[in-house]
Amino acid sequence: MSAAPLWQAFRSAAAEAWAGGAGALLPLGFFAGTCLLVPFSVGSKAATLSAIGPGILWLALALASLVTLERVFQADVQDGALDLWVQLDQSLSVIAAIKTLAHWCVSGLPLVLLTPIFAIMLQVPADDLVPAMLAYALGGVSFFMWGGVAAALAASVARGGLLIALLALPFYLPAIIFGALALNEGLGGTAILFLAASTLFSLGVAPAAMGAALRLAAD
Amino acid sequence: MQDTVLVKGHQLSAIRGERILYRGVDVEVRGGEAILLRGSNGAGKTTLLRQLAGLSEPQFGSVVRTGDHHWIGHANGLKAHETPRAHLSHWARVWGSAARLDLVLERMTMVRPADVPSRMLSAGQKRRTALGRLLLVERPLWLLDEPFNALDTGGQALLSTMINEHRERGGAVISAMHGDIPIEASREVTL
Amino acid sequence: MISYLANPKRFMSMSSWAIPVGYGLGVLLFAWSLYRGLFVVPADAAQGGDIMRAMFIHVPSAWLCMGLYAALAVSSFVWFIWRHELADVAARAIAPIGAGYTALCLATGSIWGKPTWGTWWLWDDARMMSVLVLLFLFMGYIALRAAMENRQKAARAGAIVAMVGVVNVPIIRFSVDIWTSLHQGPSVLRADGPAMADVYLYPLLIGFLGQALIVAGLVMALMRAEIYRQRAQVLLTRRLQEA
Numbered sequence: 001m002s003a004a005p006l007w008q009a010f011r012s013a014a015a016e017a018w019a020g021g022a023g024a025l026l027p028l029g030f031f032a033g034t035c036l037l038v039p040f041s042v043g044s045k046a047a048t049l050s051a052i053g054p055g056i057l058w059l060a061l062a063l064a065s066l067v068t069l070e071r072v073f074q075a076d077v078q079d080g081a082l083d084l085w086v087q088l089d090q091s092l093s094v095i096a097a098i099k100t101l102a103h104w105c106v107s108g109l110p111l112v113l114l115t116p117i118f119a120i121m122l123q124v125p126a127d128d129l130v131p132a133m134l135a136y137a138l139g140g141v142s143f144f145m146w147g148g149v150a151a152a153l154a155a156s157v158a159r160g161g162l163l164i165a166l167l168a169l170p171f172y173l174p175a176i177i178f179g180a181l182a183l184n185e186g187l188g189g190t191a192i193l194f195l196a197a198s199t200l201f202s203l204g205v206a207p208a209a210m211g212a213a214l215r216l217a218a219d
Numbered sequence: 220m221q222d223t224v225l226v227k228g229h230q231l232s233a234i235r236g237e238r239i240l241y242r243g244v245d246v247e248v249r250g251g252e253a254i255l256l257r258g259s260n261g262a263g264k265t266t267l268l269r270q271l272a273g274l275s276e277p278q279f280g281s282v283v284r285t286g287d288h289h290w291i292g293h294a295n296g297l298k299a300h301e302t303p304r305a306h307l308s309h310w311a312r313v314w315g316s317a318a319r320l321d322l323v324l325e326r327m328t329m330v331r332p333a334d335v336p337s338r339m340l341s342a343g344q345k346r347r348t349a350l351g352r353l354l355l356v357e358r359p360l361w362l363l364d365e366p367f368n369a370l371d372t373g374g375q376a377l378l379s380t381m382i383n384e385h386r387e388r389g390g391a392v393i394s395a396m397h398g399d400i401p402i403e404a405s406r407e408v409t410l
Numbered sequence: 411m412i413s414y415l416a417n418p419k420r421f422m423s424m425s426s427w428a429i430p431v432g433y434g435l436g437v438l439l440f441a442w443s444l445y446r447g448l449f450v451v452p453a454d455a456a457q458g459g460d461i462m463r464a465m466f467i468h469v470p471s472a473w474l475c476m477g478l479y480a481a482l483a484v485s486s487f488v489w490f491i492w493r494h495e496l497a498d499v500a501a502r503a504i505a506p507i508g509a510g511y512t513a514l515c516l517a518t519g520s521i522w523g524k525p526t527w528g529t530w531w532l533w534d535d536a537r538m539m540s541v542l543v544l545l546f547l548f549m550g551y552i553a554l555r556a557a558m559e560n561r562q563k564a565a566r567a568g569a570i571v572a573m574v575g576v577v578n579v580p581i582i583r584f585s586v587d588i589w590t591s592l593h594q595g596p597s598v599l600r601a602d603g604p605a606m607a608d609v610y611l612y613p614l615l616i617g618f619l620g621q622a623l624i625v626a627g628l629v630m631a632l633m634r635a636e637i638y639r640q641r642a643q644v645l646l647t648r649r650l651q652e653a
Binding site for chain 2: 002004005007008009011012015016019075078079080081083084086087088218219
């Protein structure tokens, strides 16, 4: 099995994420907008904000991942590219996982890198930033993998966006829980290990489901 | 390659919803042949082609393919942001093709719009780009779904020539088609 | 037994007597357990007095909604591997009943919780959270099936999401347990703990058995309805094509 198709899958998905109607900026804007609304909805007291800031960032991250995922596979179904991917010798599950990870690199990773700015705005203590970013990166991968399963299932459905959210959100729970705990415990605690384990689990299980769902979407 | 069976569909059936589209269809294609799938709209031409390509699993029956195949579907497979050159170079790399892109583009007379994003191309230009994939790697079987759609006379003549050359090399074509047939078919399957 | 029943004809003849038996026996057992629970057993003041009698609905519904999700996953798996049409008909029938029981479990839990814990809803209780997640899994399953254009696709999509769901349930449950163990609020009463007196346990188990029989009857009735619907559809389209 040559690596060229995998690399091309990554490249084309990343290019599509960049190109598709300000695709990469969309989740960033959504993320920023969500964070912006928080002080207005819960009050601007520094103590309140620093208590809930990390949690708000988790929520914004989870929702922002859903915004991008709708198009990951739906576009492939509509423009016929999925038919070509399905007919490759390579495992469709691996291709699907790589495409999802490419979308994470384009629209999930920038959110992680921007986290410090929003974290400081939301009064999160500066010492917590490194574990927070690590946790957001791990959790983001898990969000994208489960969201990718939901997106693949909803790919053949017109207006699948809300369906994706309904399907994916229960699977976001472990990453949210362990991630939030990891922020309290820091890098020394066990929660970050559980978070990493749940992300690994998603990397192991979700691709098979994505592959099966995409075969269904192509049928 | 002549006379070897490239794809064999045995007792294929398709059910759409609760309705039987067709049943008990046998298709066998050998090198050098061109098979036309005929039938009215909704008769299941596309479905049969997709079953032969392995895209749809038949509810009954089986498909055996002995070699690689090219697929040209209703949708061209182009991304809105993709240029013809990018599209062809992408699939050339995926398939490990050694074909020269500039020659392929020239053959498809797509040199001038080669760097225009496909959302700005006409339907015929998009189709020519998709058909360019046939020239990237040599594959014995071509599965074409209404390939002449959207093509102008020049494009139709070009595709007919490509199909004839492919058959002379021992390749085979299965094509769903309605209306006039610009190619000489060895057999027709009517659904 | 599954492969024996996978034949729709055998299923139809079996279910035609199994459904009334299930309903009849189930209602009898359920009625007896309700009578014991509501009028005979003493109220336990530590569990909120008379309101603890909600247990005889609440606890069986909690077991049933988990059992129904497991059944959904198993029939999805059977359909996905062997493509027994009847397994999909079963999955399709189980989902709405499972969702209903999950909602019932949450509602009775809330009603019981208000006087006992002083609140309708307790985010710190792992069991409540798990059942809530189950409700979302059922709703996602139903919504996905409803969105698919044809039955074959709906069956495949439903099977995938049910199987993905069931492998995730232990992890979700584990994470929720960890979370609640850190947030332990007011002491949560364990109504179904092993220390329960026999006087409560027997009506509870009998009531569960009764409700399980009623549910089995309901599932089979919905399956029959679906089989009839499919047959009617076939006849209708055949007539349309002949016309």
